[in-house]
Amino acid sequence: MVVGWLHQSSCDSNQLEPPSETVSLTGRVRLSQKRGAIGARDSLSGVLTSLARTDVARIDQQVSFTLAPVYVELMTSTPSASDAIPVDPPPTHLGPHLAYAVQWFLFFAVGAVGYPLVLRRQARKGDAENLGPADD
Structure with a gap:
């Protein structure tokens, strides 16, 4: 005890x-x-x-x-244990874990939104290069 x-x-x-x-x-x-x-x-x-x-x-x-x-x-x-200093209860808050979870959610959001935008830009750039000179 x-x-x-x-x-x-x-x-x-x-x-x-x-x-x-x-x-x-x-x-x-x-x-x-x-x-x-x-x-x-x-x-x-x-x-x-x-x-x-x-x-x-x-x-x-x-x-x-x-x-x-x-x-x-x-x-x-x-009776109470008067000589001892009581031990604090364990913390029940999320502490830094919540910030860490938010950080990973933001990383996911940047990837989920940013990657399709990069693909779209590359596709447009490729279409512009494939147009070549106009025929008369």
């Missing part, structure tokens, strides 16, 4: 204790994060004390039980 992020300097796993009361959690199920072409890299072996990303397979290497290939990102809890 990802409940947020704690500053590494203030997080000593030996001082963390489970709550004594019943806890109710609501969250999003997320797929394990994979490293992209660039970015921070976690050690492939040994015990990690901090993570560059939530890689469930890597965490599974250092626990004694089997983990599901997903993790849960906390949205709300009762």
